[in-house]
Every structure is written in C-alpha cells, then in structure tokens.
Amino acid sequence: MSKKSSSSRKAATDFGESVDQLTQRNIECVRELEEAANQERSNSDRVADVIAKFCGSMTFVWVHMIWFGGWIIVNTIPRLPHIDPFPFTFLTLVVSLEAIFLSTFILISQNHDSKISERRNNLDLQINLLSEQENTQMLKMLQAIVKKVGAEMELSTEVEALAAQIEPKDLVNKIKEREK
Numbered sequence: 001m002s003k004k005s006s007s008s009r010k011a012a013t014d015f016g017e018s019v020d021q022l023t024q025r026n027i028e029c030v031r032e033l034e035e036a037a038n039q040e041r042s043n044s045d046r047v048a049d050v051i052a053k054f055c056g057s058m059t060f061v062w063v064h065m066i067w068f069g070g071w072i073i074v075n076t077i078p079r080l081p082h083i084d085p086f087p088f089t090f091l092t093l094v095v096s097l098e099a100i101f102l103s104t105f106i107l108i109s110q111n112h113d114s115k116i117s118e119r120r121n122n123l124d125l126q127i128n129l130l131s132e133q134e135n136t137q138m139l140k141m142l143q144a145i146v147k148k149v150g151a152e153m154e155l156s157t158e159v160e161a162l163a164a165q166i167e168p169k170d171l172v173n174k175i176k177e178r179e180k
Contacts, residue, residue, distance in 0.1 A: 037116050045112050052109035139163040
C-alpha cells in the first residue's frame with residue numbers, strides 16, 4: 001500500500017469512517033437508487049427487459065439456429081410433406097414479424113435504460129455543482145485565513161479565478177461557442 005493511500009485511510013479513520021466504510025455506504029446508496037428505479041417500472045417494461053435480455057444471449061442464437069436448420073431440413077427432405085417449400089415464404093414472414101416485435105421490445109428496454117441514465121447524469125451534475133460551490137467557498141475561507149493570520153502569500157490570478165462563483169449557463173455558452 002502506498003504512503004498516500006494509507007495516509008488518506010488514516011485521515012478518514014480520524015473522522016470516524018474508513019475509506020472502505022465510505023465506499024460501502026456509497027455502493028449501498030447507488031444500489032438503493034437502482035432498486036427504486038426498478039420498482040418504478042411497469043409490468044410491460046419488465047416483460048420487455050426480460051425479452052431483450054434473452055434476445056441478447058447465446059441461448060437465443062442457438063434456439064434460432066436449431067429452429068431455422070430444422071425448418072429448412074423438414075421442408076427440403078424428399079417424400080415428406082412440405083408445409084413451407086423453398087424459398088420458405090412462411091419462414092420469412094415469421095422471421096420478419098419476430099424482428100418487428102423484438103426490435104420494439106429492445107427499444108422499450110433501451111428507453112427505460114435511457115431514463116435511468118438521464119437521472120444519473122442529472123444527479124452527477126447536481127453533485128458536481130454542489131462540489132464546485134463548496135470548493136469556491138473553501139477557497140474564499142482559505143484566502144480569509146491567510147489574510148487573518150497575516151501570512152505573506154501572493155495570490156495568483158488562477159486562485160482568484162477559481163474562487164469566483166462559476167455559472168453553469170456561462171460554461172454551456174462557452175462550450176457551444178467552441179463547438180461552432
């Protein structure tokens with residue numbers, strides 16, 4: 001273990017919780033958020049998720065290989081009644097209908113995943129904004145402490161810029177300008 005990680009673990013312990021405990025608490029929080037999101041799903045969303053998950057498995061591939069192979073063999077063996085002779089028009093119809101329904105189930109599942117992802121992104125943004133505000137306040141407090149104790153320290157323009165309140169709208173506008 002490096003000096004840095006052991007000292008950060010010690011510092012966390014000084015405040016009552018170890019890094020492992022903090023990590024476990026965060027994992028539990030994320031798990032609870034995921035569980036709450038899953039509880040909000042409707043029955044049709046759950047069915048779509050199960051179908052989409054099955055369709056993305058090797059079992060699905062093997063079932064289709066056996067089904068298509070069996071269909072082709074049964075409908076090409078001489079002296080057997082062929083319910084769908086070559087070029088297998090009925091098989092083509094069934095596969096096309098299956099593709100329509102499967103793509104719909106997959107889109108429903110992806111829409112649900114997209115909603116959860118948007119929620120996570122919003123949460124990340126809120127936490128980042130709070131962290132930025134906290135850091136700005138800490139820089140201001142540190143500047144005040146330096147001034148109060150009379151320490152000789154030249155404040156760089158970077159520190160002063162970082163201590164200024166940042167407006168998210170301004171950052172979005174700057175990003176948009178650079179994208180042009």
